[in-house]
Amino acid sequence: MRIRATAAPLFTPRTVKRAQAQARRKALAEAQRHARKVAEDARSAQRPAPEDQDDLAGSGALFPPGGRPGVASARGGKLKLPAHRVTTAVAAGAYPFLAEGGLGAQGLLIGQDVHAEAAFCFDPFELYGRLAGFTNPNLLLAGVIGMGKSALAKSIALRATCFGYRVYVPCDPKGEWSSVTLQLGGSVIALGPGLPGRLNPLDAPPRPAGVSVAAWAGEVRKRRLLLLSSLTRTVLGRPLTPMEHTALDVALDAAVNWAAGQHTVPLLPHVARILNHPDVLTKISGEVAGRLGDAVFDVAHALRRLVSGDLAGMFDAPSTTAFDPRVPVLSIDLSRLNGTGDDTALVLAMTCASAWMEAALSDPSGGRRFVVYDEAWRVMRHQGLLERMQAQWKLSRGLGIANLLVIHRLSDLLSAGDAGSRSRALAEGLLSDCSTRIIYRQEHDQLAATGALLGLTGVEMRAVADLPRGRGLWKIADRSFIAHHQLHPAELAMFDTDARLTETA
Ligand SMILES: Nc1ncnc2c1ncn2[C@@H]1O[C@H](COP(=O)(O)OP(=O)(O)OP(=O)(O)O)[C@@H](O)[C@H]1O
Ligand SMILES: [Mg+2]
Incomplete structure (x- = not known):
């Protein structure tokens, strides 16, 4: 007997396939829902209270895996891109001209590369010969008052001593390096009226x-x-x-x-x-x-x-x-000469002190050394000192010395003399002989001059105008980074220059 089928069979290969596809889609949607929920839970666990959000932006803390919270994520409005993480190497390819590949892990840990959210390490001696366009180990550090310039210089000094490098500070007009120097096992020479210290600038090395x-x-x-x-x-x-x-x-x-x-x-x-x-x-x-x-x-x-x-x-x-070349740090405290209102005394003292120190620094087998000119803006108008500095800058590569010049603004260099004058040419020469320029926040009226002198892009100039304390634009040869200098609590206590202000408050 033949039975005639009156209805389509319940399970044909086609219906089975369709049902399977539906089940797969459902499972996928369910898995995605679950993943979203897990990610959202993790985000809300890490999201700071609204009152802390500004602090997060300024403190250099790592952002949560879900990316920067709030409007700063730039994922509101029409842009619905999911947050994701990639290595800095991939990011450099995926976002050309936006994300830096980094300088590598050699050298002193400075803090965090703000854009790449990676560790930011720097060592002028390591970069020399390795990075294209990096022609000398000298550094220029400029920024308005209280932005953390000296703290960065001291951190570099402290961390450099761990690598066996030595640090010399030929002029410390505020006396703020003395405690750091002593805590690092170095020696301080305090000079000033009534003090017992004497330096003979005619000493032969x-x-x-x-x-x-x-x-x-x-x-x-x-x-x-x-x-x-x-x-x-x-x-x-x-x-x-x-x-x-x-x-x-x-x-x-x-x-x-x-x-x-x-x-x-x-x-x-x-x-x-x-x-x-x-x-x-x-x-x-x-x-x-x-x-x-x-x-x-x-x-x-x-x-x-x-x-x-x-x-x-x-x-x-x-x-x-x-001069004991074995001490890790040597600083010359000239704070007793400060506050006389006349920088000439300071300049004369610095000229003698640096002559004495340079004589000892001229030993090419003395190892890698940093020479820090903190508060250098005070002495930039004195041609004699500029000439000494220029000579030191020129010798830096041969002697293994990295000079670090700390000023407030780039126009400090221009105020060294009138356009075309020898002093001005010397000051501009110092700038061009610094392959590393670190720019902390600049006043708005200084941005144009800064941009012109350093060849900053519009984006870099806007960034420089709003940098919080401890954060700077690092121009290293032709590479640019925004790096946040991270201080260990012990360093913070050691370098605190706000203490006197807070004590009297
Ligand atoms: N990266 C940082 N994180 C947290 N605190 C910092 C950081 N850098 C500096 N500070 C604090 O800021 C205060 C001022 O820093 P510092 O004296 O280095 O500023 P400055 O730019 O050298 O100022 P000035 O131009 O007056 O010499 C210090 O008390 C220091 O501890
Ligand atoms: Mg300072």
């Missing part, structure tokens, strides 16, 4: 291995002459005449010869004494210089300031401290 006695004697003489002319020019406030240069030259040689005969070290008072006796000077210089003695009254009076004027008792006697 030990002769480096491989340099002949004659060549070294010539080098030491050159350094001493440069120092004497810097000092006199700073006091006189004008360049020296050729006769004055010759007078310093002749007086220095005479003082050195006299000291050698007495088996003692040459001192500034020896040079000043010869300059103060025109007849002696003329006699020594002979027919070559003519009546040299008559032409040097100004120079003699300028040096007198260091020997018997307001700076007497600091640089006019043999050094009370020998």
